[in-house]
Amino acid sequence: MNEHALIALAGIGLLGVACQWLAWRAKLPAILFLLIAGILAGPVTGWLNPDRLFGDLLFPLVSLAVAVILFEGSLTLKLDEIRGLERVVRNLVSFGMLISGTISAAAAHWLFGFDWPLAALFGAMMTVTGPTVIVPMLRTVRPNAAVAKALRWEGIVIDPLGALLAVLVFEFIISSQAGDALGHAALVFALILGTGIALGVATGHLLGLLLRNYLIPEYLHNVVTLGLVFAVFAGANAVASESGLLAVTVMGMWLTNMKRVPVEAILDFKESLSMFFISGLFIILAARLHPGEMALMGWGALGVLAVMQLIARPLKVALATVGSTLSWRERVLLGWIGPRGIIAAAISALFALRLQEHGYAEAKLLVPLTFLVIIGTVVLQSLTARPLARLLGVAEPEPRGVLIVGANPVARAIGRALFKQGFPVILADSSWEHVSAARMDGLSTYHGNPVSEHADRRLDLVGIGHLFGLSPQRDLNVLAARYYRREFGDRGVFTLTASLEDDQRESKHGVAAEFHGRPLFGKGVSYRKLAERLRQGAEIRATTLSEQFDYAAWCAANAERAIALFAIDPRGKLRIFTADAEIKPGVGAVLLALVSPEAKPPAA
Incomplete structure (x- = not known):
């Protein structure tokens, strides 16, 4: 019994x-x-x-x-x-x-x-x-x-x-x-x-x-x-x-x-x-x-x-x-x-x-x-x-949008690229200078701390389904990931990782990895690395994959000078490149990547 x-x-x-x-x-x-x-x-x-x-x-x-x-x-x-x-x-x-x-x-x-x-x-x-x-x-x-x-x-x-x-x-x-x-x-x-x-x-x-x-x-x-x-x-x-x-x-x-x-x-x-x-x-x-x-x-x-x-x-x-x-x-x-x-x-x-x-x-x-x-x-x-x-007409839209922590140059570049592809984005930053620049780009913004009580009451998350921690303040990214995990779930919260040079310091002085979101864009792709490439003239470019030029061919052509960011499948779903999962976009997908300019040949 x-x-x-x-x-x-x-x-x-x-x-x-x-x-x-x-x-x-x-x-x-x-x-x-x-x-x-x-x-x-x-x-x-x-x-x-x-x-x-x-x-x-x-x-x-x-x-x-x-x-x-x-x-x-x-x-x-x-x-x-x-x-x-x-x-x-x-x-x-x-x-x-x-x-x-x-x-x-x-x-x-x-x-x-x-x-x-x-x-x-x-x-x-x-x-x-x-x-x-x-x-x-x-x-x-x-x-x-x-x-x-x-x-x-x-x-x-x-x-x-x-x-x-x-x-x-x-x-x-x-x-x-x-x-x-x-x-x-x-x-x-x-x-x-x-x-x-x-x-x-x-x-x-x-x-x-x-x-x-x-x-x-x-x-x-x-x-x-x-x-x-x-x-x-x-x-x-x-x-x-x-x-x-x-x-x-x-x-x-x-x-x-x-x-x-x-x-x-x-x-x-x-x-x-x-x-x-x-x-x-x-x-x-x-x-x-x-x-x-x-x-x-x-x-x-x-x-x-x-x-x-x-x-x-x-x-x-x-x-x-x-x-x-x-x-x-x-x-x-x-x-x-x-x-x-x-x-x-x-x-x-x-x-x-x-x-x-x-x-x-x-x-x-x-x-x-x-x-x-x-x-x-x-x-x-x-x-x-x-x-x-x-x-x-009283249903919320599908949660395809992205809440981005930060309105700095890196966040604005990514926000513009996603917005151009039809994804709603909101950039949240306490810097009025950054927020003003984002608004000049036609992006929706929130001026203030995204984890504040004011944001909890006023930040409209209708249609938003992801969080990207793109602030140079890594502790703010981690805090936002913890704060919004309940809203978007574990699979909807992403933060940038530490640079390879900071790995040793991160293990001693940084926040434990279990409190971070999913690692954006691959191991070692930090805010510093993205910002440096943008200063050197890199751009976020969209490439539609085909049978003649598939993902493998794209990787071979851009092995050293591109960082794959997102893939948008033919149904319009946003897939995010991360260090903890491998993505292989198929034919018809739109690939968004940060591509550096080609090196100029040395002068004669």
Whole structure:
């Protein structure tokens, strides 16, 4: 038994990683592959039985994992980012939530046949969207900043509020059997709201003070934060049942909006932990589905899905965005995207079990109906949201552009060459002289430190997918590489290497190689070498490779006097020459290289 449990736990982890990788390759939300994996592992093959594997610990473990997911999501909710959209988000998570919940409940009653109490509970659970599906979908759809911020804020804030609404409906159903249901529900609401906000604010402020005043060593930041998240969640639930989700959400929002509190490392750790938890939770909860219950789903369930997608969500957004600055195109896309995620799956499983214990036999259909809505909304919106965003003209362009650290002569020469080939470039430099020269060349610039708080708020990275550290200040390049790695990924961050003469000094006085970006243009191609060649008259030239003059022929003709910089394949993709990977451009590719002038023959 112990060996089977160990294999099952390891298998869940491997399945989750495999599904995330497949989602990355297919450019689809990972939830699709996670649900398929869970259904195959559970109902289809019978290999995974979560109830037998975890026993009474199943729902406590699910609850703790959901708490970490919500806390991580709330750490991204900076108030500065939502300026101008405050009213839209407030409307979406208040009366907008009630509108969608009421319509969903009516559809569950009239089309699926639920009694009104169960229909009301289903409608409350369907008010949540959730960061577990919104954030991955935003990476794929890439809507403009206004739509993306509204969806992210709505998804994170509405999760605890939707769970709170579901708790109130559940308490109303249970207490109605004994009378005084309305008074009991009002008392529960006040207790949950007060407990969640009070504990969340107090703990978030305490942790912020400890971090700000360096009272916790850096290597304990993540451990202490995780322990406090668990403690606040459990403590809030002990005081007022189901208030833990609200408490951890408020805690994260309070912490991230405090001044001078370093939360970046905590956010990185929690993001990785959340992805692991999300993967495991979807597989585990999908594995709990029973084939017999799924067989009971009929056309009525599809009707519920259609009403939620085509009526409830668009009507909610239409009313919530009246008088806002959002264009009608942005409102249409916002009204189409509203997938359900892990919170709906978790609370449906929990309340279905409790209602069955109180004699509600139909409650067993809550879980399969919820999963049908989750799968339906995710599949439909994943396949259609990106084309719709493009059709409406509210999608961000493909991230083909380059943020260049530095506006010096080397950076300007490379920026001009890329811009001439149709790639957006932004040159960031603190030197006004360099920035002015770049602007004279017609290049987009940012005057200031690219890793400053001002740049974090004002530097527009729409369409930007790479970072080039081209500053003569190598420490600034390394700092920028570390700062923007989370934005562009490890494969999108590049810095110049040290010159061959500086290698020995670099090993003793320089920053460790693991903190650099990928080495640009080859080993020993330093800023000094590029600048010297430009001063000697070298130019960046574009050469289109052909069958008669391929890459090998180009190398033979330019062996000593050229440095290959970039290759643009026939599809327009930018490929960067680096010291850690070999590139062999094919026929039709455009090769950009820094070519020195030919040496003149000696005078007679």
